[in-house]
Amino acid sequence: MSDRDLVVVVFGATSVTGRRVAAYLAERAEEADFRWAAAARDAAKTERILAEEGVSAPETIVADVSDPASLEAMAARTKVVLNLVGPYTLHGRPVIAACVGAGTDYADLTGEIPFVRRIQAEFDAPAAEAGIKLVQVCGFEALPPDLGVQLAAESAAERWQEGLSEVDLEVRITAMPKRPRPSDFISGGTFQSLAAAAGDPDSAVITDPACLIDDPAFAADVRGRSPIKVAPRRGTGGSVLAPMSPAAFINPAVIHRSAALRASREGSVETPFTYREGAAVEGPGATLALRYAAAGTLSGTQAAVGKLAQAGSSVRERASRLLTRALPSSGAGPAADRLEPWRWRMDIRARTTGGNEVEIEIDADGHPGYLTTARMLGEAGLLLAEAGATPEGSGCLTPAAALGTASISRFDSARLRFSAPA
Numbered sequence: 001m002s003d004r005d006l007v008v009v010v011f012g013a014t015s016v017t018g019r020r021v022a023a024y025l026a027e028r029a030e031e032a033d034f035r036w037a038a039a040a041r042d043a044a045k046t047e048r049i050l051a052e053e054g055v056s057a058p059e060t061i062v063a064d065v066s067d068p069a070s071l072e073a074m075a076a077r078t079k080v081v082l083n084l085v086g087p088y089t090l091h092g093r094p095v096i097a098a099c100v101g102a103g104t105d106y107a108d109l110t111g112e113i114p115f116v117r118r119i120q121a122e123f124d125a126p127a128a129e130a131g132i133k134l135v136q137v138c139g140f141e142a143l144p145p146d147l148g149v150q151l152a153a154e155s156a157a158e159r160w161q162e163g164l165s166e167v168d169l170e171v172r173i174t175a176m177p178k179r180p181r182p183s184d185f186i187s188g189g190t191f192q193s194l195a196a197a198a199g200d201p202d203s204a205v206i207t208d209p210a211c212l213i214d215d216p217a218f219a220a221d222v223r224g225r226s227p228i229k230v231a232p233r234r235g236t237g238g239s240v241l242a243p244m245s246p247a248a249f250i251n252p253a254v255i256h257r258s259a260a261l262r263a264s265r266e267g268s269v270e271t272p273f274t275y276r277e278g279a280a281v282e283g284p285g286a287t288l289a290l291r292y293a294a295a296g297t298l299s300g301t302q303a304a305v306g307k308l309a310q311a312g313s314s315v316r317e318r319a320s321r322l323l324t325r326a327l328p329s330s331g332a333g334p335a336a337d338r339l340e341p342w343r344w345r346m347d348i349r350a351r352t353t354g355g356n357e358v359e360i361e362i363d364a365d366g367h368p369g370y371l372t373t374a375r376m377l378g379e380a381g382l383l384l385a386e387a388g389a390t391p392e393g394s395g396c397l398t399p400a401a402a403l404g405t406a407s408i409s410r411f412d413s414a415r416l417r418f419s420a421p422a
Contacts (some may be wrong), residue, residue: 004077004078004095005035006036006037006059006077007034007035007078007079008080008360008378008382009036009037009081009082010022010036010081011063011074011083011252012040012084012086012250013039013084014040016334017139017369018084019049019050020371021374021375021378022057023053023054023055024377026055026056026250028379028413029058032382034382034385035057036058037061037078038050038059038061040062040063041063041064042062043062044317046108053336055417061074065085066203068094068097071094071098072098075095075098075102075104076102076104078104079384079385080104080105080106080382080384081095081387082107082108082377082378082380084108084109086114086258087197087198088115088196088405089200093119094111096134099134099251100126100132102132102160102216102370103132104132105132105135105384105385106135107133107136107339107377107381108135108136108137108138109373110136111139111246111248111250112260113197114252115197116212116345117202117211117212117259119136120396122304123396124287127396128395131394133395134395135398135399136396137254138376138380138399139369139373139376139377140372141250141252141254142251143403144362144416145169145251145255145346146255146348146363146400146410147400147403147405148360148362148374149164149255149350149400150405151408152164152350153262155359155410155421156352164259164351164352165271165274165352166274167275167348167349167350168276168278169275169277170239170346170350171244171278171280171344172282173281173342173345174343174345175341175343177338177342178261196324199319199321200316203309204310206305206306207401208211208223208253209226209275210223210256212253213256213257213260215260215417216309218263218272220262226272226274226275226276228249229276230243230299230302231333233278235278236347238285238288239291240282240288240295241278242277242294242298243278243298243299244277247305248277249305249309252275254398256272256275257270257401258398258400259416260272262400265393271353281294289377292383319325322345323392332370333351334370338401339367339370340365342368342371342372345362345363346361346363347362348362349362359421360418360419360420360421361417361418362416362419363419371417374377375413378414379410379413379416380403382401382410385405389406389410390402391403391406
């Protein structure tokens with residue numbers, strides 16, 4: 001890629017998260033000498049929106065998902081495309097096809113697992129042949145938990161020559177703006193992605209934790225050992241665990257695929273582990289019943305999503321159309337001045353096949369979905385563009401398989417910090 005004049009292009013730079021990815025790259029470019037560009041359908045609008053964020057991109061590229069030639073021209077100029085144009089089920093494939101054709105690494109933020117599965121089936125072999133990495137689900141879902149579990153697996157292998165048997169992850173919001181607003185939590189783009197996934201012809205796969213695994217035997221073992229459960233349960237420190245937001249059906253599929261890729265790469269016969277996750281609902285002991293009720297409401301909603309995914313196509317299509325009209329549109333999201341006060345952490349507790357324990361701590365500054373996510377995607381793009389910063393390998397890869405852990409301290413710049421046992 002020595003002929004590329006750009007290191008990273010942010011496609012969809014006018015989106016809620018895209019403009020923050022652009023802001024992060026602008027900040028990083030002041031520290032390191034690299035050239036990046038913003039891309040979207042309307043150059044004037046892109047420049048205006050970025051100016052509102054205090055950002056001036058070195059270059060603005062006009063590209064549109066309905067214009068393959070514009071996507072090909074964009075992909076041919078850069079080492080990495082970061083795609084922020086969703087819902088990806090509707091708009092993602094042309095961008096990926098352009099990157100494969102141009103031999104350009106790619107990353108996105110989709111949590112639309114049926115779409116990820118189709119891309120994997122269609123583009124894994126062509127991407128591997130082109131020697132590029134296609135990295136999906138590379139935001140809050142599922143980069144931090146995927147890399148955290150990878151750290152735990154590497155620690156277990158190094159310290160005891162053992163694999164993992166159980167992994168528990170708890171996420172906690174430790175600070176947020178006073179008097180939270182509904183708009184602080186989930187953007188219109190995320191809602192629209194959920195609506196698109198609900199109407200997907202392959203939506204039934206979302207409840208399958210092994211839907212991204214190619215090896216039938218490994219996949220069957222994952223299904224038996226680690227089904228996705230959304231019921232509330234007790235966590236550590238008196239907390240109640242609710243299912244992950246916006247969906248409990250994203251991280252498990254990615255994390256189990258990472259384990260399968262790790263076993264394939266190392267040529268090992270690895271037994272799949274049980275993976276459980278949840279969002280901690282904390283409070284005084286006297287509020288336990290109320291916290292269980294809140295977690296139960298969230299669990300019921302997600303269980304209904306799982307049931308809808310199994311419904312007939314006509315029911316799902318009608319539900320998808322209804323949700324698309326009723327939910328906030330793409331572009332709606334948390335106000336910029338409310339993104340910084342957030343603090344959050346993930347605690348990973350893993351048990352090995354020999355009964356030993358590994359703990360990984362992840363803590364971060366900024367709104368998990370719309371600020372830390374933007375920063376971590378920007379840093380992931382820089383890592384992909386840098387020779388030797390990520391492991392060898394190509395094809396459709398998970399964040400852990402694509403990025404590895406050797407350069408994990410680079411995410412400190414994204415205000416995302418990983419702490420592993422010494």
